[in-house]
Amino acid sequence: MTKVIKTGVPLDASLLCASIDLSVLDGKPAGGKALPGALMGQERALDAIRMAAKIPHEDFNLFVLGNQGYGRHTAVSAILEEEAQQRPVPSDWVYVNNFDTPDKPQAIELPPGLALSLKQAMDALIDNLANDIPALFESESYQNQRRKLEQEFGETNENAFSGLIEETKKNELALLRTPMGFAIAPTKDGKPIKAEDFEALPMAQQEAINSKIEAANEKLEAVLKEIPKHEKAHRRTIELLNKSMAEQGVDEAMLPVYEQFEKIGILKSYLDAVHADLIENAELFLSDGSAAQAGPFPVATTKHYKEPQFRRYTVNVMVSNTPDGHRGAPVEVEFLPTLANLIGRVEHLSEMGVLFTDFTMIKPGALHRANGGYLILDVRQLLSEPFAWDALKRCLKSGQISIVSAAERFSLATTTSLEPDPIPLNLRIALVGERSLYYLLMAYDPEFAPLFKMQADFNDGVFLTEETVPQYVELVHSLAKDKSLLSPDPAGLQRLIIEGTRLADDSQKVSLDLGRLSDILREANYWAMAAGNKTITAEDIDRAVAEAETRAGRMRELTQEAISRETLLIETTGAAVGQINALSVLELGNYRFGRPSLVSARARMGRGKVVDIEREVELGGPLHSKGVLILSGYLATHYALDTPMSLWASIVFEQSYGGIDGDSASAAELFALLSTLADVPISQAFAVTGSVIPTVGFVDSFVIFQVCWF
Numbered sequence: 001m002t003k004v005i006k007t008g009v010p011l012d013a014s015l016l017c018a019s020i021d022l023s024v025l026d027g028k029p030a031g032g033k034a035l036p037g038a039l040m041g042q043e044r045a046l047d048a049i050r051m052a053a054k055i056p057h058e059d060f061n062l063f064v065l066g067n068q069g070y071g072r073h074t075a076v077s078a079i080l081e082e083e084a085q086q087r088p089v090p091s092d093w094v095y096v097n098n099f100d101t102p103d104k105p106q107a108i109e110l111p112p113g114l115a116l117s118l119k120q121a122m123d124a125l126i127d128n129l130a131n132d133i134p135a136l137f138e139s140e141s142y143q144n145q146r147r148k149l150e151q152e153f154g155e156t157n158e159n160a161f162s163g164l165i166e167e168t169k170k171n172e173l174a175l176l177r178t179p180m181g182f183a184i185a186p187t188k189d190g191k192p193i194k195a196e197d198f199e200a201l202p203m204a205q206q207e208a209i210n211s212k213i214e215a216a217n218e219k220l221e222a223v224l225k226e227i228p229k230h231e232k233a234h235r236r237t238i239e240l241l242n243k244s245m246a247e248q249g250v251d252e253a254m255l256p257v258y259e260q261f262e263k264i265g266i267l268k269s270y271l272d273a274v275h276a277d278l279i280e281n282a283e284l285f286l287s288d289g290s291a292a293q294a295g296p297f298p299v300a301t302t303k304h305y306k307e308p309q310f311r312r313y314t315v316n317v318m319v320s321n322t323p324d325g326h327r328g329a330p331v332e333v334e335f336l337p338t339l340a341n342l343i344g345r346v347e348h349l350s351e352m353g354v355l356f357t358d359f360t361m362i363k364p365g366a367l368h369r370a371n372g373g374y375l376i377l378d379v380r381q382l383l384s385e386p387f388a389w390d391a392l393k394r395c396l397k398s399g400q401i402s403i404v405s406a407a408e409r410f411s412l413a414t415t416t417s418l419e420p421d422p423i424p425l426n427l428r429i430a431l432v433g434e435r436s437l438y439y440l441l442m443a444y445d446p447e448f449a450p451l452f453k454m455q456a457d458f459n460d461g462v463f464l465t466e467e468t469v470p471q472y473v474e475l476v477h478s479l480a481k482d483k484s485l486l487s488p489d490p491a492g493l494q495r496l497i498i499e500g501t502r503l504a505d506d507s508q509k510v511s512l513d514l515g516r517l518s519d520i521l522r523e524a525n526y527w528a529m530a531a532g533n534k535t536i537t538a539e540d541i542d543r544a545v546a547e548a549e550t551r552a553g554r555m556r557e558l559t560q561e562a563i564s565r566e567t568l569l570i571e572t573t574g575a576a577v578g579q580i581n582a583l584s585v586l587e588l589g590n591y592r593f594g595r596p597s598l599v600s601a602r603a604r605m606g607r608g609k610v611v612d613i614e615r616e617v618e619l620g621g622p623l624h625s626k627g628v629l630i631l632s633g634y635l636a637t638h639y640a641l642d643t644p645m646s647l648w649a650s651i652v653f654e655q656s657y658g659g660i661d662g663d664s665a666s667a668a669e670l671f672a673l674l675s676t677l678a679d680v681p682i683s684q685a686f687a688v689t690g691s692v693i694p695t696v697g698f699v700d701s702f703v704i705f706q707v708c709w710f
Contacts, residue, residue, distance in 0.1 A: 017498050017501055017502070017507055018464055018497060018498055018501045018507050018508070018510070020464070020469065020493075020494045020497050020498070039071065039075055040462060040468065040471040040472065040474075040475055040512070041459050041461075041462030041468065041471075041512055042071075042075065042458055042459060042512070044456075044457065044459075045064070045066075045075070045456040045457055045458045045459070046075065046079065046456070048062070048454055048455060048456035048457075049062060049064070049075065049076055049079045049080070049430075049456045050079055050083070051454065052428060052430070052454040052456070053079060053080055053083040053374070053428065054083060055454075058396075058399065058426070059396075059450060059451055059453060060428075060453045060454050061396070061428060061429040061430070061431070061451055061452045061453070061454065062076070062428065062429070062430040062431065062452065062454045062455070062456060063379070063430075063431045063432075063433070063438050063452045063454070063455050063456070064076050064430060064431065064432045064433070064455075064456045064458070065433070065434070065435045065438050065455055065456065065457045065458060066434075066435070066457065066458030066459075066460075067434065067435075067458075067460060067513070068434075068515065069513045069514055069515025069516060070458050070459075070460065070512050070513055070514060070515075071458070071512070071514045072432050072458055073333075073376070073432055074514075075458075076376060076430050076432065076456070077331065077333065077376060080331045080374040080376070080428075080430065081331050083374075084328045084329040084330065084331050084373055084374060085327075085328040086328065087328050087329035087372075087373065088328070088329070088372075089112040089321050089322070089327060089328065089329065089372075090112065090319075090321055090329060090330070090371055090372020090373060090426075091109045091110060091111060091112060091319075091321070091372065092109070092110040092111065092112055092113065092114055092115035092317070092319055092320050092321055093107060093108070093109055093110070093115070093318045093319045093368065093371070093423055094107070094108050094110060094115050094118065094119070094315050094316060094317050094318060095107055095108075095315075095316040095318060095359050095362050095420060095421075096108060096270055096315055096316070096359070097312045097313070097358075097359055098359075099273050099274075099276075099277050099312075102312075102358070102359075103417075103418055103419060104418070104419050104420070104421065105316075105359035105362065105418060105420045105421065106270070106421055107318075107420065107421035107422070107423050108266055108267070108270065109266070109424075110264065110266075110267075111264070112321040112322065113320070113321065113322055114261075114264065115315070115317045115318075115319070115320040116317060116320050117260070118261065118267070118315050119314070119315040119317050121256075121257050121260055121261070122257070122274075122313055122314060122315050123314065125253055125254060125257055125313070126310050126313055126314075128253045129249060129250065129253050129278065129285060130285055130310075132249040132252070132253055133245075133246060133249045133250075133282055133285040133286070134285060134286060136245045136246070136248065136249050137242075137245060137286060142241075142245055145241055146241065173212055242282055242283070243279055243280075243282070245282075246278070246279050246282030247279045249282075250275060250278045250279050250282075251275075254271065254274075254275055254278075257271060258271060274313060277312070277313075278313070284309045284310065311358055311360050312358075314360055316359055316360045316362055318344075318362070318364045318368050318423070319364060319368050319369060319371065321372075328373075329372050329373030329374065330369060330370050330371075330372065330373035330374070331370070331373055331374045331376070332366055332369050332370035332373070332374070332375050332376070333375075333376045333377075334366035334375065334376075334377055335378070335381070336381065336385075337366065337377050337378070337381055337382045337385055337388050337392075338385045338388060339385065339386065339387045339388050339391055339405070339406055340363075340365065340405070340406075341365055341366060342365050342366050342367060342385075342388050342391060342392060343365045343367055343391050343395060343401055343402070343403055343404070344362065344363055344364050344365035344367070344368055344401065344403045345362075345363050345365070345403065345405060346361060346362050346363075346403060346405065346417060346418050346420070347361040347362075347363060348361065349361070357417065357418060358418075359418065359420070362403065362418065362420055365401070365403075367392075367395060367401050367425060367427070368401060368423065370427050371401070371423070371425060371426060371427050372426055372427060373427055373428075374427060374428045374429075374430060375427055375428070375429050375430070376430045376432065377392075377429065377430070377431055377432070378431075378432055378433065379431040379432065379433030379437050379438075379441075380433055380434070380437060382431070383437070386406060387406055387409055391404070392429070393447050393451060395425055396425070396429065396451050397447070397451070398422075398425075399424060399425050399426075400422040400423060400424050400425050401422060401423045401424075401425050402422040403420055405417075429452075431452065435457070438455065458512075459512060460504070460511065460512060460513070461504040461506065461509040461510060461511050461512055462509060462510060462512060463508055463509055464497070464501070464508060464509065464510055468510075469497070472497060472500070472510055473493055475514075475517075476488060476493060476496060476517070476521070479514065479517060479518050479521055480521055480525075480536075483518065483521065483522060483525075485521055485522060485525040485536070486525050486528050486529070486533070486534065486535055486536050487535055487536065488521070488524075488535060488536040488537075488541075489535040489536065489537055489538075491537060491538040492524070492535065492536045492537050492538050492540065492541055494538065495538040495541040495542060496517070496520065496521070496524075496541050497510055499520060499541065499545060500517065503516055503517075516590070519548075520541065520544050520545065520548075521536070523544035523547065523548065524536045524540040524541045524543070524544040525540075526544075527540045527543045527544060527547075528540040548591075549591070552588070552589065552590070552591035553591070553593070555586070555588055555593075556593040556595075559593075559595055563596070568655055569598060569654065569655060570596050570598055571598070571684035572684055572685055573684060573685065574683075574684055575681035575682055575683050575684060576681055576682060576684055577675050577676055577679055577680065577681045577682070578600055578601045578602060578603075578672050578673075578675050578676030579598065579599070579600045579601075579672060579675070579682065579684070580598075580599050580668050580671050580672045580675070580682050580684075580686075580688060581596045581597070581598060581599070581668070581684065581686065581687040581688065582596070582597045582598075582599045582653075582665040582668035582669070582687065582688060582689065583595070583596055583597075583668075583687040583688065583689040584596075584597055584664070584665065584689070594687075596687050597653050597654070597655075597656065597665070598653070598654040598655065599651065599652070599653055599654070599665065599668050599669055599672050600651075600652055600654055600672060601649060601650065601651045601652075601669065601672035601673040601675070601676045602649065602650050602676060603647060603648065603649040603650075603673065603676045603677050604648050604649075605646055605647070605648065610628065610631065610632040610635070610647075610649045610650075610651065610673070626663055628651065628666065628669065630663070630666060630692050630693065631666050631669055631670050631673070631692050634670065634692055635647070635673075647677075649673055649676070649677075651669050651672065651673065653665075663691045663692075664689050664690060664691055665689070666690075666691050666692040667688055667689070667690035667691060667692055668688040668689070668690075670692055671688060
């Protein structure tokens, strides 16, 4: 497939790119999915992903390494989706009210698919009780019993006062009601005696009457003391009556709920608590007796489970999984892994300027939704969100999801909050990110390696062989099919593969950058459709590449303009001593272009020193300085073995006003130095790139390009 090039021989331009046999490309596109072709050359990474998906140990989480655009997300999602189908559907999770400590909601694990059923059953229960309990309190049976109790209470008080009144009459006294309460007064002929008449009576008679009044007051006080006891007993009797009536309605309404969930043992204690609380708080289903209260009995009103007073009985569904055999475990992708989106949050409502919350405002996070399955996160996004990385590690280490807000971490929360029960965590995390982030975490986060033991490193390119070329063709066809594009013809495929080798910077390898390949295909498809073609041809690929270069080529054009106007002095004709064109590569974004730089060297007698002017003025980078030092070593080991080298030389990049780095100019610098030492001119029609190595052999590798900018 590729031609082997011997070093030290002239290269034809055709040898600088891959040579692909068109007959190999003359095949019809396969009708399979885009995934198999997209995964070519990634066997090592795919094996690591599969192992991470299957291994049961909780600390074998996965980090997918590689550059953006190489199909990392596609590959990990596809493999995890495939493995998830083989795993059981995870449990449902709900939060319910803790009637003993409402600020600590209770988490309940349910079989798959039962969370919504429980919520619907509880909502229906409240709706039924909203009708049944008022009907019970409006029933004739309740009204009769209530009237009887009220009558008995009234009769008890009346009898107590009646006896007291009769006794006072016998003693010629009267029981009077005054604004200040009850009073005892003496009477004569059944009428109270006036004060002046009482004072006109003999002293002995006054003392006798006062004795009777004092005795009557003691009895009155005893009667009045008994009234609160009677009222308390009366209220207790009414409460027992209401409780018995409510219990009758609650028992009947909750019977279907008990029957529906009788096999779920963990729900038994919760339903019992709901049963007891409903009976204890039956008045929630009745009016409060304020504006609408017209009589002594409670007034029934129609209510609904969504009303605030009934939130205590609802069910907050955190995770609901349908028990479908084809669904399996969940595979979640969280594109914005904030702390709240990751571990969940407790929301608050404002009412009359006051914030309040309850267990119904607990919202799930990505860890809840992916629990029992897989969660895919972009590591750069994760690390950029405050507290998210620490929260993820804490959950993985503890094996449970605990909801903590950022305000609580900063101790800024001033409102009443909740402490929900933590939910056990069992899932596999797959982080997707660049290699630099992986190695930084390995170096600086001691908790990272124990939690993420698996790495899947994606290759950037693959060698062109008889096996890989058909796979690459399948990759291109699958990309075209996935994007609903025209299919490339053989010549178009050949041109695209050549462009892939350029992206890989290797004539024997082809790039696996699916993002860049997809961009070229889509733009070529645009030009093919504009031209009315039925396939994407080589001309369409050429135009797509050329148009992309034109859009990004302003800086290149400015460089060429500077050369043509002799603002930047570059000789392209004739020959000169100690002067050569070095070719450097500038990369701006995704666009790269060659830029010639004039390198000149001067030499005279001296002490064997080679001066790098760029280094002296601190414009040369460490790699460039290394290349010049290697060049000095080359001269010393080849031309001055027995005597000191009597040489002083200087090397400079002409018209260079910025930093210079890299050792690819060391070959050009050596040629310029040898030219000035030997006084041999160098043709200015060429540009050189390559580096010198300090071993036997002249240079590591160098390429001479004929200058053809104009």
